[in-house]
Ligand SMILES: Nc1ncnc2c1ncn2[C@@H]1O[C@H](COP(=O)(O)OP(=O)(O)OP(=O)(O)O)[C@@H](O)[C@H]1O
C-alpha cells in the first residue's frame with residue numbers, strides 16, 4: 001500500500017521563479033499517474049519534491065497518509081528514473097541493477113538472484129555482463145528501470161524516461177513500462193510533455209500549466225470534458241478547433257451559437273442549453289474536435305456549417321482538411337509557458353467579472369479579446385506564437401480517403417453537437433454540471 005497526497009505544495013526558487021503554486025494532488029495505491037504539461041510547467045519540480053530531492057517552499061507531502069514532508073529520500077522508499085537514465089559507466093548492467101542492493105548491504109548471492117529476476121522481467125538478462133557503452137539506448141533504459149525496481153520501492157517516479165529514444169522504441173518501451181508497472185502494482189508517477197504518451201499510459205492524468213494543475217482525471221474524462229480551454233487544446237491531435245461564438249436564446253426553442261456568419265442551434269432539450277442560456281447576448285468559446293465533424297452531401301438544419309477547403313494534408317488512412325468557415329480560429333499558445341502569478345492572485349483574478357478579464361484572456365490565448373459590445377467584428381485575432389499557426393486559418397477536420405475533395409471545394413460540415421465544448425472567456429468550462 002502506497003498513496004501520495006500533496007496539499008498546497010508550492011515551490012519558489014531563489015531569484016523568485018515560481019515553479020509550483022499551491023498544488024493539490026492525490027495518487028491512489030497502485031495507480032499510474034501521469035503529469036503532463038509544456039516545458040517549464042513544474043513537472044520535474046513536483047516529482048523531485050515527492051522524491052525528497054527538493055524541499056517545498058510551502059505545503060505538505062503525505063505518503064500513506066503520514067506527513068512525509070521532512071522525510072529523507074531513504075525514508076520515503078521511492079525510486080526515480082531520470083530522463084538521462086545515467087548508468088554508472090564503469091559498472092556492468094548486473095552491477096548497475098544491483099547497485100542499490102549493494103548499498104543496502106545485501107549479500108552477493110541474494111543480490112545476484114534479485115538482479116537476474118529483475119533483468120529477466122525487463123528482457124535484459126542476456127546483457128548482464130555488458131557495459132553501458134555496449135548497449136543501445138533502449139537497453140540502457142531497461143537497465144535503469146531494473147535498477148529502480150530491484151529494491152522493491154513503494155513508489156516509482158519516472159521523469160521523461162523515454163525522451164532520449166526514437167519514436168519506434170518509445171512506443172515499444174511505453175508498452176513495456178505500462179505492463180511492468182501494472183503487474184508490479186507499484187504506485188507510479190510518470191512525467192512527460194508528450195500528450196499521446198500521457199493519454200495512452202495513464203490511469204489518471206494531471207495536466208499542468210505554469211506551476212498549477214488545471215485538470216486531473218482519467219484520460220477519457222480529461223479528453224472528453226477538459227476543465228479549461230488550455231487542457232482542451234493541449235490534448236488531442238489534430239488540435240481542437242476553437243471559435244468565438246455569440247450566444248442568443250430563442251425562448252422555448254433553442255440557443256443559437258453564432259460563429260462568424262453561421263449558426264449552430266442547441267435545442268432546449270439539450271441540458272447544456274440551459275447553462276449556455278446564462279450567456280445570452282455574450283460571447284463564449286466553442287471547442288470542436290475533428291472527430292465531431294463530418295462532411296455531408298446535404299446540409300442538415302441547425303447543425304451544419306459551410307466552409308471552403310483551403311488545403312489538404314494527406315496521411316494515407318485519412319486526410320486533414322483545413323477549411324475556411326469565415327471565422328478565425330483561436331490559437332492557444334502552449335509553449336513557452338506563461339509566467340504565473342501565485343495561486344491566490346489567480347483565484348482573485350478568476351472571480352472577477354468577465355468584462356474585466358481582458359488581461360487573463362490575453363494570458364490564456366495570447367490574444368486580445370474582442371469587445372463584447374462590438375458585434376460587427378466577431379473575430380479574434382490569431383495568436384502570434386505557437387506551433388500551429390495554420391490553424392488560425394479556420395477549422396481542421398478529418399476526411400476518409402474515399403471522399404474526393406480538392407482545395408477550393410465547398411463542404412457541408414455536419415457538427416455532432418453532443419461533442420461540442422463550451423468555455424467562458426476566462427477559459428473555464430461552462431457546462432461543468434452536465435452529465
Ligand atoms: N534550480 C532552479 N532554480 C531556479 N529556477 C528553477 C530551478 N529548477 C527549475 N526552475 C524553474 O522552475 C520552473 C519549473 O521547472 P521544471 O524543471 O519543474 O519544469 P518541467 O515541467 O519539468 O519542464 P521540462 O518539460 O522542460 O522538463 C521553470 O520555470 C524552471 O526554469
Ligand SMILES: [Mg+2]
Nearest residue numbers: 043044045159
Ligand atoms: Mg522536467
